[in-house]
Every structure is written in C-alpha cells, then in structure tokens.
Amino acid sequence: MPDDDRWGLRRAESRRFPSPAALAADTGHAARLSVYLTDLLSPHDLTLTPGALDPVRGQSYGEMAAELLPSSPIDLLVLAYDVPDISPGRAVSTYLTHICPGQPMSFAVSDQGRAAAFTALSLIRTYAATHPRALLIAVEQADLPYDPGVPVTLPAAHAAIALHLDAAAAAALSSVTVLPDTSPSLDVLSGLEGLDATTVILGGGLAGYAEDVKADRVVLADPAQPMTGVWESLAGLDLAASGRVAVADYDPGLRYLCVAAFG
Template sequence: METGLRLLRAARRTFTGPAALLGDPVLRERAAGYLADLTRPYGLRVPAGLFDAPAAALGQSYGEMAAELIPAVVPPDEPVDLLVLAFAVHDMLPGRATAAYLSHVCPGTPMSFALCDQGSAAAFTGLRIARAYGCRRALVLTVEQAVLPYDAAVPVPARHRAVAMLYDALADDGATGGDSDGAAGGPELIGLGGGARVTALRQHVDVDAGDVAALAAAEVGELTAGRTDVAVVLGADLA
C-alpha cells in the first residue's frame, strides 16, 4: 500500500573531470575492455587508446558521485531502510555493483537496487517504488554523467550531476533542515522551507507525442484541484 513521503533533506552537486578510480591504470584497462565488449555487438566502437592517459576526457563513476552526497543528507544516527539509485546513462565502470556498494557506505546498510533503461523517467519510478515499499526512511539518488566513449544515438547530459533526496514516511511536522551552500566544491543542500511531501505520483507509458500536452494538462488540473500556487517543471524533451 502506497503512503505519502516527506522530503527531509536534499542535496545536489555538479562534478568535473573523470572518476578518481580511473586514475588507476589497471581499472582503466579493465573499463576499456569491458565497454568495448559491450558495445561491439551493436556496431559501436570505443576508440583505441582513449583510456591510455589518466587525463583523458573520460566520464564519472556513480559510486563516487553518490557516495559524496550521502553524508550530506543522511546523519549517522538516522539509518536508511531503502536506497534507490536511478540513472539513464551508464557510468564509466558499468561492471561494478554500485547499488550494493552504496548500501555499504550508507547508514543502516539499506536494501538497495538500481533503476535504469527508463530514460528521464527513472527518478520518478524510484519515487513510486519508495512510496510503495512502505519503509520508514528511503534515500533516492539520481545520477547522470556526460561522457560516453562511443557515439550515442541520443544526446547525453550536459554535466556530471547528482541529486540525493532523503524521505521519511513517518515524519512529523517539525523542522526539515535549513539552507546551506555547503563547502566549496562540495554538496549543496537544498532549502526545503516548510517541508515538501510526495502525496501523488502519476506515470504513463506508450503515450504518443501528439497526446502529451492534453494528458499533462488533465493531470495537472486534477492534481492541483484549482490551486494557483503551483509550479510546473518541464523536462527538456517535453518543453
């Protein structure tokens, strides 16, 4: 049975440069071979020598990105029950069990899993699952990185970016944490004001492009129920 979620804390960060793990020549070599094997059946090619230099324009590791955000939103004395890692583009070390690693570094050693192959809907699916799971405290991590070592059929994100959102299904009406810019180059805590709640979440599949506007208008109209203090955020494709 789904329940409402209250957003306790949220943080975000933009990352620059390649993953620190790719500074290890052994891991670079393994990543190059692994990605070459994965892409070959699809007629894609990882350029020879791309992984030879540590300073190459390589992408990020979601394990590294998310691990930096977790301490910003999850205090040691607030164990998490469920961790969901959501992304659309794979990272530069796709052979790692990243969700299991993040469970290891997250207070509470939560049940964890990753969501992919859903494009920009992955984060919303993560929220829907967190609501349905019925846990006390859930951490949803949305991560994307901007570099692929082959020509992709779709545009990749503009930046390496990560967002962490800690939810509590049983939170009271107390404080939710204040605003903070965070340390220079570190996670930026997002001020939540009086607190934000996820009380409804709708997802639709197999919608023709010509039907999107009418469906979105109908859903927004129903969910807002005549309220005027509502903001609608459009993804790049929908906009």
Template sequence: MSPAWGLRRAVARRFREPAAQAGDPGHAARLATYLGDLLEPYALGAPGGMAGGQSYGEMAAALLPDEPVDALVLAYDIPDVEPGRATATWLSHVCPGGPMALSVSDQGRAGAHTALRLLRDYAGSGTYERALLVVAEQSALPYEPGVPAEVPAEHCAVALHLGPSTVEVARPRIVRGAGPHDVVDLLGEAGGATVVLGGHLAGVGVKADRVVLADPAQPMTGVWEALASVDGPAVVADFDPALGYLCVSAFGC
C-alpha cells in the first residue's frame, strides 16, 4: 500500500424524513411477521411499528461519489427498516465502479473501525485502492432487545471517501475489555491533531490541544459526523460500554 492511502473527504448527513417503505402498510405487515418470527424464541414480545424508520440503502445512496470506487463497506448497528434487502449488494449495483461490497454489523461502535481496518488492509494488498465506508444508523427500533441498547435520536449517515491522499489512515486499534480512562494511554500525546471523542469518553483527560465531543445522541455516527467537520490531522476515539470495546482510528497523524 502506498503511504499516501487515506482519507480524501468525509460527508455527513442527517435524514429528517422516514423512508418511503416505512409508511407502506404492506411492507409494515411483512416486517411485523418477519420480526415476530425472529423474536418469538426469545420471549421479547411482539414487535412494534417502524413507521418512522429509515433505509440504509437509501441513506447510503444519497452519499455515493460521482467517481468509481473499488470497495464499499456499510457499517451499522441498529437494524434496517428494510431487512429483506441485501443492502451491500444493492449498493454495489448503484455505486459507480460496481465495487466489491460488504456489511459489518453486530459490533456496536467498533463496527466502523473494523470496516476501516478491512478497507485499509484491502488497499495494502494492492487491490480495492479507492474505497467508500458508510457508517449509518436509523432511529426506529421496533422491539425491546432484552439487553441495554442505545437508540440514536435521528437518522444519520456518514461517508468516508478513501484512496490516494495525504491524510494517511493508521491501522485502527480495537481493544476489548478496556474502560473509558484507558483511552488516555491508548492515545498518548496527540500533539497537533484534533481528538474526536465519543459520548462515553466525555470528561476523560486526554492530552490534546483540541478536543471535539461527538453528539452523544448518535451512538454509532456521532464521532464520524464530528470528523466530517474537522480540518487537519484527527484521531477518532470511541467506547462501547455494552461490549467493552475501546476504539481509536487516526487520520493524517
């Protein structure tokens, strides 16, 4: 991989309206049947409606680049309003370049860092140099999950456009079993880089000239939305209390 592989730009968008499918009675009925069948063995009760839900496919499609890319990864945590769609495959079809595409889920906040690590490793192998990482979350959870879960306040998606760049991406670090204050040692001295901290890291005394706090109401996308507003070198750090993952990704450091 060329040392110049990294972040080209980051684009964030909040979606104020629900997906068209979310208001379709036929889709709602099929979704209720599907979710009910999945929930029944776990005695979690009947699913509610997803009238206000959003589609990760539609959200991601709104952030696709005009130029072709080689690889696309969708990272999410909250289920999609359209679980019947193979979203990554569909995005490969509509994205310029027909990229290799996959999804990363069930890792909480670590999902986006895992996706970034995968794309960096793919680029390092000499394939899939130009890439797109889409981090998305929608705010409708139609059932009680039975475990602690943080549901976002709004629908949001962030696209990280990756490829030849002077803003090199270091290999993301994901530490399991860590606590919020372990981020101080993990980050070390950030120097002139802006440090973006997830909601559960607010108040931790990191050594940095500038610290930006992500919106705590957006568990998955908060840090990446904040990154999109930062100029220059940046370090993104997030902590998932449910899974005990401490994650750090550096850009241009």
C-alpha cells in the first residue's frame, strides 16, 4: 500500500450493452468460433447448441472494456470476468494495454466466479505502492452457446463496470477479503458487523440477509447480474454522502464470501 492513506476509489462507472458485439456480424468469425468451440467441447462429450452462433449473440470483452478506458494515463489495468468471451483468440488485457493511455501493466483474473472482481481488487491493492493509478474493469456477457454440463447462472445483460483507483480517492479502500469454503449463514453477518459500515451493498448471493445486516442503508444489487451487479450498485452511489461502504457477495457454487470496504 502507498503511504498516502487517501488511496482508493476515485470513481466508479457502469455500462450495459443492449446489442451483440460488432464482431458478431462477421460471418467468418462465427465460422471459426464454431470450429474452435466444437474442438474444445467434444473431448468432454459436449456440443454446441444448434443455431447458437447463427447469429452470434454474445459480446466481446475487448469491445466492452474499450468503452470504459480513461482519457489520462494509468499504471495498472486488471480485467475480471467469468463467462467466456466470444472472441477467445484475443488476449484482451494485452489489447487494452495497447490502446489505453499510459500503456499500463495489465493482466486478467478469471475462473473465480463472483469473486473475480474482488480478487482483482485485492491484487490491485498490493500493487498500489508502485502502480497507484489503477483501473479495474469487470465484464460479463450474457450468451453461452453451449450447455457446459454443470449448473451456471448467466447474466441477463451484457454489462461492464470500471473502478478508477488512485491517491485522490473519494473513498479509501480499507480492506478486501475473499474467504473460501464459507457458509454465508455462519460468516457473512459477523464479517459485515466488524466493518461498521454505513452503507452495505449485498449481491444476489446474500440478498436473504438484508434484514439482518446492521447498517443505516442496505442496497440490494441486481441479482440478474451475478458478477457486475454489486459494482453497478456501487457506481450508483454518491460516495461522499454514503459514509463507509461495504460491498459483499457470495458465490454459492464456489463457496467464496467476498467483502470490500471503502471510506
């Protein structure tokens, strides 16, 4: 962490994308994507859903994230996602480095379910002393052209959020916790109580605990957006008027309990 205790969240923004990616109109890409996914799925006895790529309905994380890049230079960019991209041949974080002011160091966090953005935020915090101007972009697209063979919760909409972090923060980032192998009924209330938050944002995995949370204000995130919902709610707050803010969610499949505290 930097010596300046003001480092944290300067602003948050969110955006939804009502249409498929521009890349979806490329019939050549659809044909290549069909071959690629078929080859990946066949060893697992899985197949593409008939007609799922005619046309392609998903979003490109490169296209989505590019809409949220800052106009001034940054030092670090971290992309967080869960649902696979419809453009698997692109190294998205490398592409974003190329087009982002400052050509920041970048990497991606995936395979963490709803915890992906929390894990990314924790990693950004560890880099803050040397890379203080940071950007977290979390993205989720709503189309999966095959049955993965295991229960999954797809988002209802293509959505992206951006957290801009630096030493001129509106709300200092005081802690980020990702706890594995947890039960919300045993762990979430005690964890939130210890933060003494004024405003608590609960993701869909914790909506049932809203009446038990001790805070001046409890905000329920959109449960139809498994990963970006809590951060969309954060982007909708007036940080200066919200006091200490805790953002919390639970991934029931992976049993991760996630809490981030600001202010």
